[in-house]
Amino acid sequence: MxxxxxxxxxxxxxxxxxxxxxxxxxxxxxxxxxxxxxxxxxxxxxxxxxxxxxxxxxxxxxxxxxxxxxxxxxxxxxxxxxxxxxxxxxxxxxxxxxxxxxxxxxxxxxxxxxxxxxxxxxxxxxxxxxxxxxxxxxxxxxxxxxxxxxxxxxxxxxxxxxxxxxxxxxxxxxxxxxxxxxxNTRTMGVAISPCTVPAAGKPTFTLADDEMEVGVGHHGEPGLRREKLKPVDEIVDMLCAEVISDLPFKAGDEVVTLINGLGATPQLELYIANRRLFKNVTDKGIRVYRALVGEFFTALEMAGFSITLCRLDDELKELLDAEAYTPYFTQAGR
Amino acid sequence: MxxxxxxxxxxxxxxxxxxxxxxxxxxxxxxxxxxxxxxxxxxxxxxxxxxxxxxxxxxxxxxxxxxxxxxxxxxxxxxxxxxxxxxxxxxxxxxxxxxxxxxxxxxxxxxxxxxxxxxxxxxxxxxxxxxxxxxxxxxxxxxxxxxxxxxxxxxxxxxxxxxxxxxxxxxxxxxxxxxxxxxNTRTMGVAISPCTVPAAGKPTFTLADDEMEVGVGHHGEPGLRREKLKPVDEIVDMLCAEVISDLPFKAGDEVVTLINGLGATPQLELYIANRRLFKNVTDKGIRVYRALVGEFFTALEMAGFSITLCRLDDELKELLDAEAYTPYFTQAGR
CATH class of the missing domain: 3.40.50.10440 (Dihydroxyacetone kinase; domain 1)
Incomplete structure (x- = not known):
C-alpha cells in the first residue's frame, strides 16, 4: 500500500x-x-x-x-x-x-x-x-x-x-x-483499477490488465458484469444506452449531464468521454442544458468514471443555476 | 496502458x-x-x-x-x-x-x-x-x-x-x-507513481514499491533525489523545510499555501498533508492568510503532490481575493 x-x-x-x-x-x-x-x-x-x-x-x-x-x-x-x-x-x-x-x-x-x-x-x-x-x-x-x-x-x-x-x-x-x-436521475459507472482502504491495506478488487468492471459502485462494489476494456467511445455508448433506456430519457427532454471521475482518471479522459456523451444524447433528440465534468464523488484512487443524466424542467433548471458557495462548488448564479 | x-x-x-x-x-x-x-x-x-x-x-x-x-x-x-x-x-x-x-x-x-x-x-x-x-x-x-x-x-x-x-x-x-x-512563490513536490503519455504507451519513470521521487516535475522529470517512502507528516516536514528556507519565508510573513494533487492522489491525503503544512508554517511564526487544497495542475494520473507558499502583501491579498469566473476556479470576491 x-x-x-x-x-x-x-x-x-x-x-x-x-x-x-x-x-x-x-x-x-x-x-x-x-x-x-x-x-x-x-x-x-x-x-x-x-x-x-x-x-x-x-x-x-x-x-x-x-x-x-x-x-x-x-x-x-x-x-x-x-x-x-x-x-x-x-x-x-x-x-x-x-x-x-x-x-x-x-x-x-x-x-x-x-x-x-x-x-x-x-x-x-x-x-x-x-x-x-x-x-x-x-x-x-x-x-x-x-x-x-x-x-x-x-x-x-x-x-x-x-x-x-x-x-x-x-x-x-x-x-x-x-x-x-x-x-429523474440515472447514473452508471465503470472502473479499470481498484482503490485501497488504508485500514484494510489491500485493493477492494482485482482486474486483469485488459478488464473493466461495468456498473461499479462508489466503494468498489461489483457491478453488473466484467468486460474487456474497449475504446472509450464504445464504453460511453454502452453506458449511455443503459442510462437513457432506464428512465427512459426521450426526444425533447432537457438534461444536465455529469461525468464524474472516480479518483485517478485524468480530466483529459473525462472530456474525451464528454465528447461522446454529448453525441449520444443529442443524437436521441435530447437537449443538453448544462454539462458538468470533474470529480464530484470519488472512491479514493479508483480509476474510472460514471455518466449521469438528470431530466430537467423549468423549476429544476432554476434550482440548478442558483448561486452556491462551497469549497468545491461555487457559482454566482447563471 | x-x-x-x-x-x-x-x-x-x-x-x-x-x-x-x-x-x-x-x-x-x-x-x-x-x-x-x-x-x-x-x-x-x-x-x-x-x-x-x-x-x-x-x-x-x-x-x-x-x-x-x-x-x-x-x-x-x-x-x-x-x-x-x-x-x-x-x-x-x-x-x-x-x-x-x-x-x-x-x-x-x-x-x-x-x-x-x-x-x-x-x-x-x-x-x-x-x-x-x-x-x-x-x-x-x-x-x-x-x-x-x-x-x-x-x-x-x-x-x-x-x-x-x-x-x-x-x-x-x-x-x-x-x-x-x-x-515570492516557491513549490516543491513528491511522487510515488508515474504517469503514462498515451502516444508513448509506457510510464515516464519507474519507482520501487517503497520509493518516492523528491522534487519531481509536472511531466515526471526526475527530482533532486529518490528516497524511501515515509509517513506523510515527515514528507511534509521535508518539503516545507526546503520551500521555507529557499525564499526564505520568515516569522511575520503572511502567505497563501497551496497543496496541489498531481492526479491520482486522493483529496483525503491532500488534507492530511495540509494539516501538517499548517503546523510547519505557523510554528515558524508565518501566518496562513488562505489555504488552497485540490488539483490545480496535474500530470495525468501521477500519484503525488506539491506544496507551494506565496508571500502576500496587501496588494496581492486583494488580487487573490478578487472575483473570478472560470470552469475550475470561481469566487464571487471575498
Missing amino acids: KKFINDPDAVVDEMVDGFLYAHGDRIRRLAEARTLVRADAPVKGKVGIVTGGGSGHKPSFIGYIGKGMLDAVAVGEIFTSPPPGAVYEAIKATDGGKGVLLLLGNYAGDVMNFDMAAELARGDGIEVEQSIATDDVGSGFKDDKSKRRGVVGEFLIWKMTGAMAERGESLSEVKRIADKVNQ | KKFINDPDAVVDEMVDGFLYAHGDRIRRLAEARTLVRADAPVKGKVGIVTGGGSGHKPSFIGYIGKGMLDAVAVGEIFTSPPPGAVYEAIKATDGGKGVLLLLGNYAGDVMNFDMAAELARGDGIEVEQSIATDDVGSGFKDDKSKRRGVVGEFLIWKMTGAMAERGESLSEVKRIADKVNQ
Missing part, C-alpha cells in the same frame, strides 16, 4: 483537521461529534439540509457544505456509515425552526443510522424528513428501483435541494425537490 | 471537443489554431492574459479561462509546447488595445515558441510582454533561480495577474504583478 498517510486508523480525523485549516472561515466542527456544519448554522427560517456517509469520497460530502447546498455533514470512517449520534447532532445544529431534511444514499448502515437519528430528533420536537437517493443503474434491480444504490446523483440532489431550502421553502416542498431530482 | 481513450494520437483534439461541449457558453476555439479564448475576447481596455503549454495538466491551463483569470490558452500536445502560431493567434484574439502579457513556464520549447509569437505580434504593432514562472525548488539551481521550472505557482500568477488586468491596469503594471508573485 503506497499512500501519503500516517496512522491508517487516524486518516479521517487528520483529514478533518486539515480540511478545517483550509475552510475554517466558513465551516466548523461540532464539539459533540465528528460533524461539520456551516459556520452560521442554524440558519433561521431555512430548512436544514443534512447528509453524511463514509469518508474517501472527497470532495463529497464535506466539500459541498455552504450557502446554497449542505448545512451539515456527519463524517464516517472510510466507506463506513457515520454513527447515529453524529447525524443527530447534525440535525440539532442545523434546525433553524423549519425542520431538517436528511439526504442519504441507499446503504443499509446509512439508512439505519439516519433513521435512528431522525427518531431521536423528532423526540426533541424537531421536524425531520428523509429522501434516499437511488440513481445507480449499475446496481441492478430493474424490477425494484428502490433497492438501488445512491451514487453521484446525490450531488445534483444536494445542489437543487439546497437552493430550494435557501429560498425559505417549507420542509415538504424541499423534500419534494429531493425526491423529484432522484426520480 | 489502461486508459479511457480512443486513438492515442487524437486525445488532445477529442479532449478540446469535449471541453467545448461543456463550456462553450463562455469559451470558444479559434478557427485559425488550437487556441481557446474567452467567448467575449478581446475585452476592450483590458490587458490580454495569454498562456499555454502541453496538455495533460487539467484543470490547467484551459480550465482557468474566464473573467478574472486567463483570456486565452494555446493548447499543445500532451506535455508538449504549443506551436508559435497558436500563441500568435492567442495574442491577436485577446488584444483589447492595451497589449498582451504572455505567462509561461520555464521550459525550453515554451520559451522559444512564445518568443517567436511575441515577435510576430510586435510586428503587427501589438504591445507584448512576458513573465516566466520559476517556482519549482525541486528543479534545483540554487545558485541561479532563473533556470528553475515553473510549476503550480503559475496558477497563483494567473489568478493575481488576471485580477490586475480586469481592473484595467497598464501592461507594465500587470507584468509587475506577475513577476512579483513569481519572486
Whole structure:
C-alpha cells in the first residue's frame, strides 16, 4: 500500500483537521461529534439540509457544505456509515425552526443510522424528513428501483435541494425537490483499477490488465458484469444506452449531464468521454442544458468514471443555476 | 496502458471537443489554431492574459479561462509546447488595445515558441510582454533561480495577474504583478507513481514499491533525489523545510499555501498533508492568510503532490481575493 498517510486508523480525523485549516472561515466542527456544519448554522427560517456517509469520497460530502447546498455533514470512517449520534447532532445544529431534511444514499448502515437519528430528533420536537437517493443503474434491480444504490446523483440532489431550502421553502416542498431530482436521475459507472482502504491495506478488487468492471459502485462494489476494456467511445455508448433506456430519457427532454471521475482518471479522459456523451444524447433528440465534468464523488484512487443524466424542467433548471458557495462548488448564479 | 481513450494520437483534439461541449457558453476555439479564448475576447481596455503549454495538466491551463483569470490558452500536445502560431493567434484574439502579457513556464520549447509569437505580434504593432514562472525548488539551481521550472505557482500568477488586468491596469503594471508573485512563490513536490503519455504507451519513470521521487516535475522529470517512502507528516516536514528556507519565508510573513494533487492522489491525503503544512508554517511564526487544497495542475494520473507558499502583501491579498469566473476556479470576491 503506497499512500501519503500516517496512522491508517487516524486518516479521517487528520483529514478533518486539515480540511478545517483550509475552510475554517466558513465551516466548523461540532464539539459533540465528528460533524461539520456551516459556520452560521442554524440558519433561521431555512430548512436544514443534512447528509453524511463514509469518508474517501472527497470532495463529497464535506466539500459541498455552504450557502446554497449542505448545512451539515456527519463524517464516517472510510466507506463506513457515520454513527447515529453524529447525524443527530447534525440535525440539532442545523434546525433553524423549519425542520431538517436528511439526504442519504441507499446503504443499509446509512439508512439505519439516519433513521435512528431522525427518531431521536423528532423526540426533541424537531421536524425531520428523509429522501434516499437511488440513481445507480449499475446496481441492478430493474424490477425494484428502490433497492438501488445512491451514487453521484446525490450531488445534483444536494445542489437543487439546497437552493430550494435557501429560498425559505417549507420542509415538504424541499423534500419534494429531493425526491423529484432522484426520480429523474440515472447514473452508471465503470472502473479499470481498484482503490485501497488504508485500514484494510489491500485493493477492494482485482482486474486483469485488459478488464473493466461495468456498473461499479462508489466503494468498489461489483457491478453488473466484467468486460474487456474497449475504446472509450464504445464504453460511453454502452453506458449511455443503459442510462437513457432506464428512465427512459426521450426526444425533447432537457438534461444536465455529469461525468464524474472516480479518483485517478485524468480530466483529459473525462472530456474525451464528454465528447461522446454529448453525441449520444443529442443524437436521441435530447437537449443538453448544462454539462458538468470533474470529480464530484470519488472512491479514493479508483480509476474510472460514471455518466449521469438528470431530466430537467423549468423549476429544476432554476434550482440548478442558483448561486452556491462551497469549497468545491461555487457559482454566482447563471 | 489502461486508459479511457480512443486513438492515442487524437486525445488532445477529442479532449478540446469535449471541453467545448461543456463550456462553450463562455469559451470558444479559434478557427485559425488550437487556441481557446474567452467567448467575449478581446475585452476592450483590458490587458490580454495569454498562456499555454502541453496538455495533460487539467484543470490547467484551459480550465482557468474566464473573467478574472486567463483570456486565452494555446493548447499543445500532451506535455508538449504549443506551436508559435497558436500563441500568435492567442495574442491577436485577446488584444483589447492595451497589449498582451504572455505567462509561461520555464521550459525550453515554451520559451522559444512564445518568443517567436511575441515577435510576430510586435510586428503587427501589438504591445507584448512576458513573465516566466520559476517556482519549482525541486528543479534545483540554487545558485541561479532563473533556470528553475515553473510549476503550480503559475496558477497563483494567473489568478493575481488576471485580477490586475480586469481592473484595467497598464501592461507594465500587470507584468509587475506577475513577476512579483513569481519572486515570492516557491513549490516543491513528491511522487510515488508515474504517469503514462498515451502516444508513448509506457510510464515516464519507474519507482520501487517503497520509493518516492523528491522534487519531481509536472511531466515526471526526475527530482533532486529518490528516497524511501515515509509517513506523510515527515514528507511534509521535508518539503516545507526546503520551500521555507529557499525564499526564505520568515516569522511575520503572511502567505497563501497551496497543496496541489498531481492526479491520482486522493483529496483525503491532500488534507492530511495540509494539516501538517499548517503546523510547519505557523510554528515558524508565518501566518496562513488562505489555504488552497485540490488539483490545480496535474500530470495525468501521477500519484503525488506539491506544496507551494506565496508571500502576500496587501496588494496581492486583494488580487487573490478578487472575483473570478472560470470552469475550475470561481469566487464571487471575498
